[in-house]
Amino acid sequence: MLGGExxxxxxxxxxxxxxxxxxxxxxxxxxxxxxxxxxxxASYCEALEAAxxxxxxxRSLWDGPPHGLVFPNLFLGELNLAIIEPLSATAMVxxxxxxxxxxxxxxxxxxxxxxxxxxxxxxAFIVPDDAVTAxxxxxxxxxxxxxxxTVPEPRGWLDMSRGLNREADExxxxxxxxxxxxxxxxxxxRQYRTVMSR
Amino acid sequence: xxxxxxxxTDPALLREIEAxxxxxARLADTSxxxxxxxxxxxxxxxxxxxxxxxxxxDPADHLSYINDNRARLxxxxxxxxxxxxxxxxxxxxMARSLSNVEVLDAGGGQYVVHATQVVYELAVQSSAxxxxxxxxxxxxxxxxxxxxxxxxxxxxxxxxAGEPLPNLTFLL
Numbered sequence: 001m002l003g004g005e006x007x008x009x010x011x012x013x014x015x016x017x018x019x020x021x022x023x024x025x026x027x028x029x030x031x032x033x034x035x036x037x038x039x040x041x042a043s044y045c046e047a048l049e050a051a052x053x054x055x056x057x058x059r060s061l062w063d064g065p066p067h068g069l070v071f072p073n074l075f076l077g078e079l080n081l082a083i084i085e086p087l088s089a090t091a092m093v094x095x096x097x098x099x100x101x102x103x104x105x106x107x108x109x110x111x112x113x114x115x116x117x118x119x120x121x122x123x124a125f126i127v128p129d130d131a132v133t134a135x136x137x138x139x140x141x142x143x144x145x146x147x148x149x150t151v152p153e154p155r156g157w158l159d160m161s162r163g164l165n166r167e168a169d170e171x172x173x174x175x176x177x178x179x180x181x182x183x184x185x186x187x188x189x190r191q192y193r194t195v196m197s198r
Numbered sequence: 199x200x201x202x203x204x205x206x207t208d209p210a211l212l213r214e215i216e217a218x219x220x221x222x223a224r225l226a227d228t229s230x231x232x233x234x235x236x237x238x239x240x241x242x243x244x245x246x247x248x249x250x251x252x253x254x255x256d257p258a259d260h261l262s263y264i265n266d267n268r269a270r271l272x273x274x275x276x277x278x279x280x281x282x283x284x285x286x287x288x289x290x291x292m293a294r295s296l297s298n299v300e301v302l303d304a305g306g307g308q309y310v311v312h313a314t315q316v317v318y319e320l321a322v323q324s325s326a327x328x329x330x331x332x333x334x335x336x337x338x339x340x341x342x343x344x345x346x347x348x349x350x351x352x353x354x355x356x357x358x359a360g361e362p363l364p365n366l367t368f369l370l
Contacts, residue, residue: 093362095362097261098261106259109259110258110259113258113259113260113261114265114270116261117261117262117263117264117265118270121248121261121263122263122363122364122365122366122367123246123263123264123365123366123367123370125273125274125277128283128285128365128366128367129283129284129285131285131324131364131365132284132285132323132324132365133284135324135325136324139324139325
């Protein structure tokens, strides 16, 4: 992890009932919700401050970006909406679209589209890496080791214990640990098991 | 891509353009990113629409799979060159077949070229499945100061655009 995991104050949060979040506060890049510095989207920032007040606008714009999963299949990330459509026990489709605003200039909405293309979809810079990770996890669950793996174990394996030792209870039933910990995966799958074994 | 003119038939020009797009295809197939980027002009756009783009519609107002200006294309190549992108580590094994090469327009100092391609990709970094990527390719080529060809635009209209797709983090 860039800067080392202890140098990052962002957190992985399990809100309970399978709802999980990567809480990026305090923001380190300064890019926040809109993905760029304030001066490039100044008119939108000013309009939001006028409408909602300085403090509420600051939280909306810069405390983040938002990145949470509402159990079981709604993902809200930056200005994207995504849903997960299960096809079978071993396959899913990750559908997404970008938020577009009424009453803003065309350049602002176009910026959101370009930001979404950078993050989401099969040719983007972020989600394809997540997708490969998910496919590898699926292989591990199936007990299959990918052909390129060099470790000697004959079968795949999956370890979701990272950060278990430093996960802490918080008010409201939340559990949280470092953003690099598997708190979110544990929270999701714990609820999945609960629901599916009813 | 619309053009009313008949396709260019000058054999020497056709041969030169075919050689260029075949080279481009081979460098993409073998993930030789630096050599591929050397074929690219300073204002290149690289576009993979997420569905059919009707005539007169500006792709800037829609989500595409890829809609790179030159700066973002440079970022894409730099990231791939790190060798640390999970989605292409290790790089996909690929071979593509390029055919139906036509020069549709040679006006205004540039060539509009159309081809069809099928990319066969083995996603060795994850599922090890063979993925097939058929599509129609439109290139806009122009001459650089030393008279060699450069790519000013490449658009790949995938036959499967709009359907759920696996990763396409290689150069299409």
